[in-house]
Amino acid sequence: MTHTEKRILTNKIVMTLSTLSAMVGMTFLFWILGILVINGIDALNWTIFSEAGAPPGYEESGLKHALIGQLMIVGVATFAGVPLGILAGTYLSEYVQQSKLAETIRDISDIMMSAPSIVIGAFVYAIVVAPMGHFSGWAGSVALTIIMLPIILRTTDDMLQLVPSTLREAAFALGAPKYKVIMQVVYRGAKVGILTGVLLGVARVAGETAPLLFTSFNDNFLNTDMNQPMASLTVTMFNYATSPYEDWQKLGWAAAFILSMFILGLNIIARVFLMKKKGK
């Protein structure tokens, strides 16, 4: 075999292998997605939205408690995490730019984005749950806020830096004070980008289970008091799926389906925003 033939053969082998591995990988991923959709749609019905949890075997059991709990926990976390993250990102981009301090905050935020979320749960247990003496929806929100903060901070920072400095200079030339320049010019210019970051941040924390296990804990019944243990879709899913009862497992799949569709939806909207921004 000549050298050229050998190279062509190696090329064919490697290309076949990588096509195969791509197919194997995609098969597994679509298998999971398929299972999720089939089981999810199969388990969906109106009672899921109209009824709260019930003991196994009851016909009238649903996920209303978990849906409401999830909305409240994630809602409070968003309400706290978004403004904090945007303001912190503003400081980095508009006040300290490339200084050592700014770079350190950026690096630490990047690391925190990949840090194990269960550790955040343990931390919030120590600072909120233990002193209060019981699990609570608030504690869950605190954990999610801590996880969301670096995500919003970094996207805001990046998006504000994309705003052309000529816009800022034009506003300064008109005599506007810095805070007005930021609020009325810079934020407006980066609106779509910041919103994208917020959507991705919410999508990320909405799927978190580990940090909620020992902060908001769980509740099988409808509860709207953030001061008490509270159900979330993720923890409910975990408890129902690991239970031996078939009807609970079915509810678990319904929860998995609803949550995934919500998260995929947010990701797709964020993507469309980004595409529009690029298209401009």
Add this chain to the structure above:
Amino acid sequence: MNLILDKIFAHTTKFIALGVLLIVAWIFTELFQQSLVSIQSSGFDFVTQTKWAPNLEKFGALPAIYGSVVSTFLAMVLAVPVAIGVAIFLSELAPAKLKSPVGVSIELLAAIPSVIYGMWGLFYFVPIIRDIVGGVGISMLSAGIVLSIMILPFMAAVTRDAMNTTPDILKESAYALGGTKWDVIKDVVMPYAKAGIIGSFILALGRAIGETMAVTFVMGNVHKISLDLTQPATSIPVTLANEFNEADTGIYYSSLFELSLLLLVISFTIISIAKFYFLRRKRLGA
């Protein structure tokens, strides 16, 4: 008036930005303080002893550490070649019509919460493992495989991004010299994107070692070191997820906090290595 508002705004943003650093420092110190009881009573035995028996107040974390290392190693061994294959397929092989839909769906799969991978593993994958290798199916092996599937989309997406940074002109020059696709990938793309690819693999490793929900379903939380991969095992996050709410004594809690601290330090170190040695951030606009 404007001057005052200006100062207030500047100081508020500064205060919150510094707050981020403070929170991270607080996490470390709080976990350390909560671990003190355990550190004082077990010392180094904590990481070298293999017996974890909370009722006897014996806390040896070696099985959990072993489980974290082995399951993550398994996941990496399985996911790295497939991720490279997917990345080569997406960046060099796939027809233009497939590139974007397959690429986007991989990125979207990376956004699916890990608890769903765990649930799929428990109901659909564990029975297959049970049929093939015997045992209960809940095992180190299942955990490693489910973990590898969970990190695959992230790894494939970032590897593809790293490969795509190779300038077309470099690739075209190599093709013009008569290189095959594999020659170009091996001698042009890989050397160019090496740092980015290795960095993203280490980053994926850092994420995998702290992953809780994908493995909690399928690992079993058994504190035993077994060379047999088909046996149930445990890892640091699995122990935390299973036992945190059951801990009843101060020292039990403290040991779990020490585990959390250990996990945080390990993943912080791994992620920092990925970040500082391999993935120097590209500044936007610069």
